[in-house]
Amino acid sequence: MSDAAPADPRRRSLENTSVRVVSARATLPTRLKNLFSRRELLLGLISSDIRIKYKNSSLGLFWSMISPAFTLGVYYLVFSIFLKNGIPNFVIYLFSGLIVWNMFQNSINTATGVIVDRAALVKKVSFPREILALSNVGASVVYFVVQLVVLVIFVAAVGHAPAWRFFLILPLSFLSLYFLTSALAVVMSAVNVYLRDMKHLIEVLLQLWFWMTPIVYSYENSIALHLQRHGITFLYFLNPITLIVVTFQRVFYVNTVVPSTVAPHPLISVLPTWSFDKFLILNLFLLAVAVVSFIIAEAIFGRLEGNFESEL
Amino acid sequence: MTTVIDVQGVSKKFKIHHERHQSLKERLLHPRSGTTEVFNALSNVNFTVDEGETVGIVGHNGSGKSTLLKCICGVLKPTLGEIRLRGSLAALLELGAGFQTELSGRDNVYLYGAMLGFSKKMVDGIFDEVVAFSEIEQFIDTQVKFYSSGMYVRLAFAVAVNVDPDILVVDEVLSVGDERFQAKCVDRIQRFQQEGRTILLVTHNADQVRALCDRAIVLDSGDMVADGPTQESLRIFREHLLEDAVEHDNARLSESIRIDTVTSPTGSFEVRSGSALHLDVNVHANSAYSGNFVMELFTRGGLLMSRSDAQGSPVNLVPGHNVIAIDFAQLPLLDGLYDLNVGIVDHRGHTVIAWSEQAATIQVTYDGRGAGIVELGASIRQQ
Numbered sequence A: 001m002s003d004a005a006p007a008d009p010r011r012r013s014l015e016n017t018s019v020r021v022v023s024a025r026a027t028l029p030t031r032l033k034n035l036f037s038r039r040e041l042l043l044g045l046i047s048s049d050i051r052i053k054y055k056n057s058s059l060g061l062f063w064s065m066i067s068p069a070f071t072l073g074v075y076y077l078v079f080s081i082f083l084k085n086g087i088p089n090f091v092i093y094l095f096s097g098l099i100v101w102n103m104f105q106n107s108i109n110t111a112t113g114v115i116v117d118r119a120a121l122v123k124k125v126s127f128p129r130e131i132l133a134l135s136n137v138g139a140s141v142v143y144f145v146v147q148l149v150v151l152v153i154f155v156a157a158v159g160h161a162p163a164w165r166f167f168l169i170l171p172l173s174f175l176s177l178y179f180l181t182s183a184l185a186v187v188m189s190a191v192n193v194y195l196r197d198m199k200h201l202i203e204v205l206l207q208l209w210f211w212m213t214p215i216v217y218s219y220e221n222s223i224a225l226h227l228q229r230h231g232i233t234f235l236y237f238l239n240p241i242t243l244i245v246v247t248f249q250r251v252f253y254v255n256t257v258v259p260s261t262v263a264p265h266p267l268i269s270v271l272p273t274w275s276f277d278k279f280l281i282l283n284l285f286l287l288a289v290a291v292v293s294f295i296i297a298e299a300i301f302g303r304l305e306g307n308f309e310s311e312l
Numbered sequence B: 001m002t003t004v005i006d007v008q009g010v011s012k013k014f015k016i017h018h019e020r021h022q023s024l025k026e027r028l029l030h031p032r033s034g035t036t037e038v039f040n041a042l043s044n045v046n047f048t049v050d051e052g053e054t055v056g057i058v059g060h061n062g063s064g065k066s067t068l069l070k071c072i073c074g075v076l077k078p079t080l081g082e083i084r085l086r087g088s089l090a091a092l093l094e095l096g097a098g099f100q101t102e103l104s105g106r107d108n109v110y111l112y113g114a115m116l117g118f119s120k121k122m123v124d125g126i127f128d129e130v131v132a133f134s135e136i137e138q139f140i141d142t143q144v145k146f147y148s149s150g151m152y153v154r155l156a157f158a159v160a161v162n163v164d165p166d167i168l169v170v171d172e173v174l175s176v177g178d179e180r181f182q183a184k185c186v187d188r189i190q191r192f193q194q195e196g197r198t199i200l201l202v203t204h205n206a207d208q209v210r211a212l213c214d215r216a217i218v219l220d221s222g223d224m225v226a227d228g229p230t231q232e233s234l235r236i237f238r239e240h241l242l243e244d245a246v247e248h249d250n251a252r253l254s255e256s257i258r259i260d261t262v263t264s265p266t267g268s269f270e271v272r273s274g275s276a277l278h279l280d281v282n283v284h285a286n287s288a289y290s291g292n293f294v295m296e297l298f299t300r301g302g303l304l305m306s307r308s309d310a311q312g313s314p315v316n317l318v319p320g321h322n323v324i325a326i327d328f329a330q331l332p333l334l335d336g337l338y339d340l341n342v343g344i345v346d347h348r349g350h351t352v353i354a355w356s357e358q359a360a361t362i363q364v365t366y367d368g369r370g371a372g373i374v375e376l377g378a379s380i381r382q383q
Helices: A007-016 A028-037 A039-053 A060-082 A090-112 A119-124 A130-157 A164-194 A198-211 A224-230 A233-237 A240-253 A276-305 B024-029 B065-073 B105-115 B120-134 B149-162 B179-194 B206-212 B230-248 B250-256
Strands: A019-023 A257-259 A267-269 B003-017 B036-050 B054-058 B080-086 B089-092 B167-171 B198-203 B215-220 B223-229 B257-263 B270-272 B277-285 B289-299 B304-309 B315-317 B320-328 B336-345 B352-365
Touching (some): A028 A039, A039 B105, A060 A090, A060 A130, A090 A130, A090 A164, A090 A198, A090 A240, A130 A164, A164 A198, A164 A276, B003 B065, B003 B198, B036 B065, B036 B080, B036 B198, B054 B065, B054 B206, B054 B230, B065 B080, B065 B089, B065 B167, B089 B149, B105 B149, B149 B179, B179 B198, B179 B206, B206 B230, B215 B230, B223 B230, B257 B336, B257 B352, B277 B336, B277 B352, B289 B352
Parallel strands (some): B054 B198, B054 B215, B089 B167, B167 B198, B270 B352
Antiparallel strands (some): A019 B080, A257 A267, B003 B036, B215 B223, B257 B277, B277 B320, B289 B304, B289 B315, B289 B336, B336 B352
C-alpha cells in the first residue's frame, strides 16, 4: 500500500478520472460499456460457477462429458438399433446437434432463476446484474467446448473427415448461438423476478423447442416434404437454433445424401443441399439478428431492472 | 479540492405491495389487484462531498440513510436525480454478501475483489496484505462455509479496505468482530483519512461519528434535515429523535405537563469547578401525575457527561405549579459550557411525558492545572 506516497498523486489522478453517474435510467450505450468494463467479474463468476458445480466430485469436469455421452448412447440405441432410421454414422449427426442444444438449454435453464437465487448479492453489491445470467451462459460455453473436444476426438477416431470448407462458418454459427442464448438468458432472468413461474414454464417450453429442432431426427428426411406441401418451411426456420444445428451437422456429418443402412439401401437426404455461399449468407444474417437481439435484451433488462428491489 | 461525490436532487420511492402476486396464475387472475403504496424513502437530497472528507450520515431506523448509501454505491437507482462519483469506490454494506460459501477463502478474495471492480492483477498485489489483515492465514484455503461468522466478516472487511479505493463507504459494520479487530478497523479508517481518501460512514452510533467525522448529515424520514459540522448536526439529530418520541405520545404530552423554566436561586448559571450547584425546574401540570424525573448533562461537543433520574422515588406532580430541585453537591467538571436537558418520563421509563432540550447552560470555571472535562481528584506523589 502506498502510505508513504503523498496525497498529491492521488489527487492528480482523481481529478483526471472520469465521472460515473448513478441515475434513474442509464442509456443503452452506457449499459453496454459498463458491461464490457466488468468482463473480469464475468470470468470470475464463470470459473466460480464451474468450480462450485464440481467442487466435491472426484471426476470434476469429466461429468460434463459423461452425461451427454450417456444421452448419446440412448439415442443411438433407439434410432440406429431399434427403430433403424437408416442414417449411417448417426452418432456423429446426433452429437453435432446435441452439443449446440445442450449449450442453449443449460444456459437458459440455469440463467432463468439466477437473479432470484442470488437476491442477497443483487441487493448488496453493485455490478451490472445481467452478468449473473451471462456467467451461466459462459459456464455452458465451457461445457460446450469440452463436448466439442469429445466430438472432434470421436470424429477423428472413426476416420470420418469433416467438411473442411465449411469450417469457416463454424465460428460465425457459434457466435450467433452465443448471442442468441445470452439474449434469451438475460431477458428470462429478469422476467423471472416478476413471474416466478417462468423458471418452470421455460423447462417445459424447452422440451417442446428441442423437438422443433432437427437434432435426433433429420429435417430433410422426415418433415421437409410435409412442410413444403403446406408452404410453411419458413416457419420451421424461424427457430434460429435450427440453422445453427444444421450448420454444425453440415460441418461434422458432411454428407447431405447418403444410402440407407437398411436394405434395399435407398438414398436418403439427411441435410439441406445448400451451397457454401448460402450457408455463409444465412449465418451472417443470423449473426446480425443475434447481435441485435442481444442489444434489445439489454434494453429490456434495463427497463425491468429498475424495480428489482421491490420484488426481490 | 475535487468534488468526489455529488448528490443532486436524489429521491427514491419504493412501491410497497400489500398483496404480492408473483406467480403467473395470480397475475392472470388478478391483473390489477393487490394494492401498492408508494413509500418515499428519500426526498430531494442534495449534498456534495469533497476529496479527503469524512462524512457521517446519521438518522434513526427508517430515516433513509441506508437507502442513500445504496444509491451512492449504485446498488439502488434513484427514482429522481443523479449522483456523480469520481474515483473507485469500495462499499462495506453487508460484509461477505458476495461470498460463495462453497469456495475457499482464497477464491472468494478474488471474486469479491472482482465484484468491487478491481482487477485480478490488483488483487494479486494485495493478497498477502488481505490475509494478514484478516488474521486467517491458516484457513485461507478452507471453504468459506466452515468459517466462523467473525472470520467471514474479517475477510470481507480486509478485502474492501485493502483494494485501495478512493471512496470508502461504511455502513454499520464497525460493530463487527471482537474489540481488538474493531480497534484495527477504526485504525485503518483513520489511516485512510490521513491518506486523503474520502469516507462516508453511516451509523446511528453518535459516538462513532463524533470520533471519526468532520461533518455529518442528518436524515429524518427521507429528508435531509442537517448538513454541517459534526457537533451541530448531532445536536439536531438528538432533537429530531426527541420530537419523534413526543409525536408518539402527543396527546398526553401536550395537554397535561409542561416544563417551563430552569432557574437558579442565585440567578446565575456560572459555577466554580468543585463547588455546589442548586437548580430549580419549574413544571406546570394540568392534572396530577406520578412519574420519574430525568436529567442529562452534555458537553458542547455533544458528549453525554451524565444521565441520572430520581432514583426510585417518584415525582408526584400536583395540578398547577411544581418545583423540582436538582442538587449537585460538588460539580467535578472542568472549564467549559455544559448543556442541561431535563424531562419527565413514566415509571418504567418507556414514555417521555415532557422534555426540555437545552433547558439551561451551565458555565463552569476552573483555575487549576488539570485539563479535560472532569476533575477526578487524583493526587500524584512519589512513594
